[in-house]
Amino acid sequence: MISRSSLAFRLIAAASVVSVVLLIAAGILLSTLFTAAVERSLDARLQAVMDGLLASVELEKEVPKINNVLADTRFEIPLAGWYWQISSLDGDPTRQVASASLLDERLPLTQFKQPGRRPGNRMSGYLKDQSGNTLRVIEQRFTLFGSKEQYSFLVAGNFDELQTEVSAFNNALIAVLGLLGVGLVAAILLQVRYGLRPLSDLQGELSEIREGEQEGIAGSYPDEIQTVTDELNLLLKSNTEVIERARTQVGNLAHALKTPLSVLTNEAGIHGGTLGTKVSEQAGVMRDQVSMYLDRARRAARAKTIGSSTDASDVVKSIVRTLERIHVDRKISVKSSYDTDIRFRGERQDLEEMVGNLLDNAFKWTNGRVAVGVRPSTSPIDKRIAWIDVCVEDNGPGLPDGGAAIAMERGKRLDETKPGSGLGLSIVSETAAMYGGKLFLDRSDLGGLRAVLTLPAARRGDG
Amino acid sequence: MRLLVVEDDPDLNRQLVTALGDAGYAVDTATDGEEGHFLGDTEPYDAVILDIGLPVMDGVSVLENWRRDGRKMPVLILTARDRWSDKVAGFDAGADDYVAKPFHMEEVLARVRALLRRASGNASSEMTCGELALDTSSARVTVNGGAIKLTSLEFRLLSYMMHHKGKVISRTELVEHLYDQDFDRDSNTIEVFVGRLRKKLGIDVLKTVRGLGYCLSEPDDQS
Numbered sequence: 104m105i106s107r108s109s110l111a112f113r114l115i116a117a118a119s120v121v122s123v124v125l126l127i128a129a130g131i132l133l134s135t136l137f138t139a140a141v142e143r144s145l146d147a148r149l150q151a152v153m154d155g156l157l158a159s160v161e162l163e164k165e166v167p168k169i170n171n172v173l174a175d176t177r178f179e180i181p182l183a184g185w186y187w188q189i190s191s192l193d194g195d196p197t198r199q200v201a202s203a204s205l206l207d208e209r210l211p212l213t214q215f216k217q218p219g220r221r222p223g224n225r226m227s228g229y230l231k232d233q234s235g236n237t238l239r240v241i242e243q244r245f246t247l248f249g250s251k252e253q254y255s256f257l258v259a260g261n262f263d264e265l266q267t268e269v270s271a272f273n274n275a276l277i278a279v280l281g282l283l284g285v286g287l288v289a290a291i292l293l294q295v296r297y298g299l300r301p302l303s304d305l306q307g308e309l310s311e312i313r314e315g316e317q318e319g320i321a322g323s324y325p326d327e328i329q330t331v332t333d334e335l336n337l338l339l340k341s342n343t344e345v346i347e348r349a350r351t352q353v354g355n356l357a358h359a360l361k362t363p364l365s366v367l368t369n370e371a372g373i374h375g376g377t378l379g380t381k382v383s384e385q386a387g388v389m390r391d392q393v394s395m396y397l398d399r400a401r402r403a404a405r406a407k408t409i410g411s412s413t414d415a416s417d418v419v420k421s422i423v424r425t426l427e428r429i430h431v432d433r434k435i436s437v438k439s440s441y442d443t444d445i446r447f448r449g450e451r452q453d454l455e456e457m458v459g460n461l462l463d464n465a466f467k468w469t470n471g472r473v474a475v476g477v478r479p480s481t482s483p484i485d486k487r488i489a490w491i492d493v494c495v496e497d498n499g500p501g502l503p504d505g506g507a508a509i510a511m512e513r514g515k516r517l518d519e520t521k522p523g524s525g526l527g528l529s530i531v532s533e534t535a536a537m538y539g540g541k542l543f544l545d546r547s548d549l550g551g552l553r554a555v556l557t558l559p560a561a562r563r564g565d566g
Numbered sequence: 567m568r569l570l571v572v573e574d575d576p577d578l579n580r581q582l583v584t585a586l587g588d589a590g591y592a593v594d595t596a597t598d599g600e601e602g603h604f605l606g607d608t609e610p611y612d613a614v615i616l617d618i619g620l621p622v623m624d625g626v627s628v629l630e631n632w633r634r635d636g637r638k639m640p641v642l643i644l645t646a647r648d649r650w651s652d653k654v655a656g657f658d659a660g661a662d663d664y665v666a667k668p669f670h671m672e673e674v675l676a677r678v679r680a681l682l683r684r685a686s687g688n689a690s691s692e693m694t695c696g697e698l699a700l701d702t703s704s705a706r707v708t709v710n711g712g713a714i715k716l717t718s719l720e721f722r723l724l725s726y727m728m729h730h731k732g733k734v735i736s737r738t739e740l741v742e743h744l745y746d747q748d749f750d751r752d753s754n755t756i757e758v759f760v761g762r763l764r765k766k767l768g769i770d771v772l773k774t775v776r777g778l779g780y781c782l783s784e785p786d787d788q789s
Contacts, residue, residue, distance in 0.1 A: 358619075358646040364668035366577040369585070372671065390668050422650060425657040429664070432684050452651060459650035 110302075111295045118291040123284060130280045137272050141265050142239065146227060149241045149258040152178075156187055156256055160200075162249045165191070167200045178202040184236035184261025186210060192244070192253055208233050212255055215242045230259065237262040301328050312339065350400050357397045364390055398530070401452075412561030413451040415491055416441035416477045422459050423475060426466045435471055442478040445491050448561035449538050457534050457542075460527040461495040461554045468499030472549055480557050484541060489560035496547035496554075531556065567682060567726055568592040568743045570609070572602030572628070573617040573644065582615060585671045586678070590705055590721045592746045599623030606632050610742050611639050612729075613681050615674065618645040618656060626659045633660035640681035642674070679703055686729035693728045695771050696784040700728045709767055719744065720763050723756075727772065727782035736779035 106112060152175065159171045167189045177185040186205045191198040201209060215226050230238045238259040246253050301324045311317040319339055320332040364386050371382035423437055447454050465473045480490035532542040540558035547553035569591045573579040579595055586593045596602035599620035606614055618625035629641055640662040645652055648666040656664055663677050679702045683691060691703040697710045707714045707724060722744050727735065741751050760780060764772055775781050
């Protein structure tokens, strides 16, 4: 529904009020004009009757007489509302003649008696007859041949008969205008909806940007909004740039600190003593801080990376190749199976860190055999979309029972004898969770650990 | 064993040179990528320690150029950026191992030893030749279990011969691998060192191959 505070409501309300007022005014005007037209045509008919009367009237000792009966039979139906009457101005009942329809009734002349009225001037008006009919009356005065006196000629028509015509017209008018009103309101609604649709499109795009599904406003908009979206895009871009710059500088700072930290650590190691020990200890704290903030900066950078896709097999292959070189003298046999065209819906760097950590662990702990596989997931987390599995196995000691949960905890290490910060598996499972994926740990058929990383797949050609 | 250190930070460079020198290696040094590339291209090093973030020419390009020109010496890369993509890029360019900054010097020394050992095809840190044994990790030389005390240059010479056991090594090659580039080279001093070394070892493993150079081999091999 349209909320009262909306732009749409304002537009619709304003337009509706104006339309309704205009329609009512138009209705009144049309109805008045029609009534006037009906009156004029009735008056013309009554005038014809009067002309007929004038042609056939005669005075007989000052008493008017009609020679020929009028052709119009309506003037003979009693009290039907069609009358004529010729009378002397003094109201003498003996010097009057009227249509048969009037029976003994006579129509009053009071409203036509106006001082200073010029003879021959026609007047018109409304009267009520005995049976309640509304009459349209025209009256004119003539001096008849053979007399010096003026006589009033009065012809009345049944206005009620025409009234039905007027009401029929009015009803039709109301119906038509009502329909027009409804049509107009519908048109306004449509116009407002259509006119304001770019705004709701814009809102949709903005929320996608907020959720990281889109980097800027892409659609083309009407000129008035386009200027706003252009400005918004520039704002977003400069915002991204500021964040990117800050992030790069954090990264650069952290990386730049690593060399002096190496120098400090080594110098302290050479000199020994209390100062040396203290410096070593503090340099260690600094090193941990640096890696923590680097990790955090990387995490923050991931927020906007939805929408890209990465060839999973390619990443796994390159890391296996690297680790084989690092561990070249350990003669580790790697059994690998890569399904072709398996794409991960996400950033390459994230996949590299996850797979790198898993493979690094496998190579570190294995007793000579590592198996790695990339394939479509056999146990998808959510069946509506496709998933991929990256499976890494080794024949090392594996995890003790119940160790899986501890291993994935941040900073926990189950074995302190091999080097590593202990962030490996927790980073993997946290990164996987960011993509809605999951890391499963159990025992491999090879005897060691099996790590299965389930991640959302990208359709072919995405990204 | 002669090494090249390419590191632009003067302090870290000095520490590496000192530590590697103390460990018995002849060390050359460069502080930017171009100089490092030139040295690695023209001098026969046994291993290179190469920083990735270098001025003028970055470490990965230096390494790629060496490999493209057929330089096969083992290269240990030092990197502050320890993302997997950085490691992959380093290894794809031809690195043999990496150490992430900040590091402890012992780690670099251990990796260098491992690289040299790997390059000579030895599986363990202890190399033997008959009764003679040399442990690269502890820099100990024994004959029949008895420790032999050697000077740094004598150790370097023996270590190089041990790493190339059974091969004939010319005097020029020895000079190239025992001294750093600033040393005033005189191949005649090699003869003096070989003589002293033979005396200290007391067993006949280091033989002269007339006109060619020297060869380290077990006494039984001699016909």
